[in-house]
Amino acid sequence: xxxxxxxxxxxxxxxxxxxxxxxxxxxxxxxxxxxxxxxxxxxxxxxxxxxxxxxxxxxxxxxxxxxxxxxxxxxxxxxxxxxxxxxxxxxxxxxxxxxxxxxxxxxxx
Amino acid sequence: xxxxxxxxxxxxxxxxxxxxxxxxxxxxxxxxxxxxxxxxxxxxxxxxxxxxxxxxxxxxxxxxxxxxxxxxxxxxxxxxxxxxxxxxxxxxxxxxxxxxxxxxxxxxxxxxx
Numbered sequence: 533x534x535x536x537x538x539x540x541x542x543x544x545x546x547x548x549x550x551x552x553x554x555x556x557x558x559x560x561x562x563x564x565x566x567x568x569x570x571x572x573x574x575x576x577x578x579x580x581x582x583x584x585x586x587x588x589x590x591x592x593x594x595x596x597x598x599x600x601x602x603x604x605x606x607x608x609x610x611x612x613x614x615x616x617x618x619x620x621x622x623x624x625x626x627x628x629x630x631x632x633x634x635x636x637x638x639x640x641x
Numbered sequence: 642x643x644x645x646x647x648x649x650x651x652x653x654x655x656x657x658x659x660x661x662x663x664x665x666x667x668x669x670x671x672x673x674x675x676x677x678x679x680x681x682x683x684x685x686x687x688x689x690x691x692x693x694x695x696x697x698x699x700x701x702x703x704x705x706x707x708x709x710x711x712x713x714x715x716x717x718x719x720x721x722x723x724x725x726x727x728x729x730x731x732x733x734x735x736x737x738x739x740x741x742x743x744x745x746x747x748x749x750x751x752x753x754x
Contacts (some may be wrong), residue, residue, distance in 0.1 A: 536683060563741065574731060574745035575684070619683070627738040628699065631683030 538631035560625020566617040647746040664716045671696030673715040677728040722753045
């Protein structure tokens, strides 16, 4: 079966750095996505990785290792507005997104 | 309209009733999707459409139907609602099925009693 695993909840301090991990087992691979979802709102796109390595976009970076079925999202200089759920998703061989349950990130002052 | 809209925002429905959730996008995207989101679970794909006139089944299609008469609209119908269909429903669209980003509507919170 297809499976995406990520921690249920993480806590971090404002101004710090946090790494959210995601491991996956899917039938085929056409890229890995990270989305941000604030409570009560729709998911919004953060990043996309299809090749191994690190993609950096401002305070957010995303890393992929296809051989290990592993990705992480790195958030630097945390701000209170970063409190949200972070969703990992993999596009399978049918070009459908398989979603993890999300990691709720709590930022403390 | 800017982006993708859904209606209604929320609805309480008696079991056995028929309900249609509406979704409209103005980005001229070819692909559209319906997901449900339940606590503790990831988004699950109900149905999708890669282009106007075609639809496909996702992971959890039972009890739901869709149509795609034109590019902009992708309604989701519950023929006879059951309590297990209580969920938050998100419509999304993308330029194509293989594109890198899906854009989501604001969601419909549906409660079936």
